[in-house]
Amino acid sequence: MTDLLEAHGYSHRYGSLLAVDDVTMRVGPGEVVGLLGANGAGKTTLIRALLGLIGSADGQIRLLGGAPSRQNRRRVGYVPQGLGLYDDLTVAENLQFTAQAYDVPVPDLPQDLAPHSRTLVGALALGSQRRLAFVCALLHSPEVLVLDEPTSGVDPLARARLWDTVREHAERGVGVLVTTHYMQEAQQCDRLLLMAGGRLVGQGSEADVVAGTTAVEVRTERWAQAFAALQSAGAAVTLAGRSVRVADGDPDRLRAALDAAGVVAQIVSVPATIEERMAVLARGAT
Numbered sequence: 001m002t003d004l005l006e007a008h009g010y011s012h013r014y015g016s017l018l019a020v021d022d023v024t025m026r027v028g029p030g031e032v033v034g035l036l037g038a039n040g041a042g043k044t045t046l047i048r049a050l051l052g053l054i055g056s057a058d059g060q061i062r063l064l065g066g067a068p069s070r071q072n073r074r075r076v077g078y079v080p081q082g083l084g085l086y087d088d089l090t091v092a093e094n095l096q097f098t099a100q101a102y103d104v105p106v107p108d109l110p111q112d113l114a115p116h117s118r119t120l121v122g123a124l125a126l127g128s129q130r131r132l133a134f135v136c137a138l139l140h141s142p143e144v145l146v147l148d149e150p151t152s153g154v155d156p157l158a159r160a161r162l163w164d165t166v167r168e169h170a171e172r173g174v175g176v177l178v179t180t181h182y183m184q185e186a187q188q189c190d191r192l193l194l195m196a197g198g199r200l201v202g203q204g205s206e207a208d209v210v211a212g213t214t215a216v217e218v219r220t221e222r223w224a225q226a227f228a229a230l231q232s233a234g235a236a237v238t239l240a241g242r243s244v245r246v247a248d249g250d251p252d253r254l255r256a257a258l259d260a261a262g263v264v265a266q267i268v269s270v271p272a273t274i275e276e277r278m279a280v281l282a283r284g285a286t
């Protein structure tokens with residue numbers, strides 16, 4: 001089956017900055033692929049390249065089996081980070097404009113957006129703006145859906161609804177590439193692509209990505225002091241509630257930092273989470 005989005009050895013530079021470095025990836029029909037990485041990892045640049053919105057530097061890009069063009073871009077639904085809506089048109093006008101551009105009938109607004117039909121998009125809450133952008137992106141029944149952080153600033157219920165819609169479309173064969181900072185959403189993807197420093201540093205299911213890797217849990221009553229001491233020692237330490245964890249790190253070094261701060265603690269090796277695995281991969285890429 002033809003892949004919908006493909007990059008082969010693709011690199012892109014902005015002046016001296018190598019924003020995407022030799023990336024090979026693909027998205028097939030019916031797949032939901034999560035593109036993860038810290039700010040500046042190169043995700044948006046890769047997306048723009050896949051859609052032919054920036055020129056190719058090195059390597060090859062294929063969109064729906066051919067070179068990206070105005071024609072095959074019409075078969076894509078794209079929600080960019082900036083949403084691509086017209087702030088000075090109302091909700092209904094934005095929908096109408098998009099429908100006309102794709103030469104499809106103007107649908108009724110979904111129930112949650114209908115009360116805002118005459119509101120200027122610029123005056124709409126961010127969550128509703130994102131929802132509208134998503135509705136517009138799906139209007140022409142695209143074969144590929146590319147969503148750049150579709151749920152940032154969206155409340156949990158709306159986020160869950162959006163993911164239901166993504167899944168429904170994938171089940172009908174639409175290929176989806178989605179960037180997110182929410183790891184819970186990453187878990188809903190069929191496959192993950194992890195970017196750091198422009199490179200693809202990991203891929204596979206969540207289980208593949210974290211498989212067999214460990215983090216360190218620091219068990220102590222003096223969790224605040226432990227956190228401060230490990231942070232000062234440059235460890236990739238996180239605090240969730242009172243749980244102090246280090247994504248990677250030599251236990252002897254961690255022990256030395258805790259001893260120096262007079263903190264008595266138990267250091268235990270535990271299975272890494274996807275966030276911790278990402279932090280380690282990102283550090284390795286810099």
Ligand SMILES: Nc1ncnc2c1ncn2[C@@H]1O[C@H](COP(=O)(O)OP(=O)(O)OP(=O)(O)O)[C@@H](O)[C@H]1O
Nearest residue numbers: 014017019037038039040041042043044045046081
């Ligand atoms: N038009 C541009 N000109 C110069 N540098 C750019 C341009 N766009 C992005 N960059 C730089 O390229 C690198 C990759 O940026 P990109 O936006 O692709 O990352 P990202 O992973 O999408 O980040 P974010 O999650 O913040 O959107 C960053 O260092 C960014 O500052």
